[in-house]
Amino acid sequence: MTDTIGAAEDSDIVDFLGAVTDVRRMIANLTLPVxxxxxxxxxxxxxxxxxxxxxDRPGLLVDFLSVLPSTITSDIEKLVAAGLLRRTLSPTDRRVTRLEVTRKGVAMQEESLRRLHEFFRAKAAGVSLDELHACIATLRKLSGEPQPSVPNPLRAGEATDRSR
Structure with missing residues (x-):
C-alpha cells in the first residue's frame, strides 16, 4: 500500500467523511446560536x-451555493429585514443590485468568529498553527481548489473584489 489517496480503502474514505462531518457539526454548534x-x-x-x-450579487450567491434564485431571494429578504444586509444599486449599472453587510451584520460575523476562535483556543490547543495550515492545504488539495473559492477579507493584500 502506498501513501497516495489512490490507495485509500473504502474505510479510509468513510473515516474522512466522518471527520469532515464532525468538523461541520462543530462549526454549526458554535455558529447556529448566533x-x-x-x-x-x-x-x-x-x-x-x-x-x-x-x-455581493444575488447571482454570485446562487452560483456559489448551488441553490435556486428564489432561495437566495428569500434569504436576502430576511437578512435585509433583520438589518444585517442592505441592497444598493450599482453606480455603473442601475439594473444591478449589490449587497452590503451592515454594521449589525459585521457585529454578528465578529461574534461567530469569536466563538470559533474561543473553541480553537480552548479545545484545539494541541494543534499547532503548522498543523492547521497543513490541514487547510490538504483540504484544498482534496477539493481540487488550490486557492480559496471565496476571498478572505481578513488576509492583508488578498483581493476582496469578485469579477462583476
Whole structure:
C-alpha cells in the first residue's frame, strides 16, 4: 500500500467523511446560536460571510451555493429585514443590485468568529498553527481548489473584489 489517496480503502474514505462531518457539526454548534438569536438560518449567516468576502450579487450567491434564485431571494429578504444586509444599486449599472453587510451584520460575523476562535483556543490547543495550515492545504488539495473559492477579507493584500 502506498501513501497516495489512490490507495485509500473504502474505510479510509468513510473515516474522512466522518471527520469532515464532525468538523461541520462543530462549526454549526458554535455558529447556529448566533444565527438563531437574530432569527436567521445557518445558511443566511453564511450568506453574510460570503457578501462580506465579495460575493455581493444575488447571482454570485446562487452560483456559489448551488441553490435556486428564489432561495437566495428569500434569504436576502430576511437578512435585509433583520438589518444585517442592505441592497444598493450599482453606480455603473442601475439594473444591478449589490449587497452590503451592515454594521449589525459585521457585529454578528465578529461574534461567530469569536466563538470559533474561543473553541480553537480552548479545545484545539494541541494543534499547532503548522498543523492547521497543513490541514487547510490538504483540504484544498482534496477539493481540487488550490486557492480559496471565496476571498478572505481578513488576509492583508488578498483581493476582496469578485469579477462583476
Amino acid at each position: 444565527a438563531r438569536r437574530r432569527g436567521i438560518s445557518e445558511r443566511a449567516l453564511g450568506i453574510v460571510f460570503l457578501v462580506h468576502a465579495g460575493l
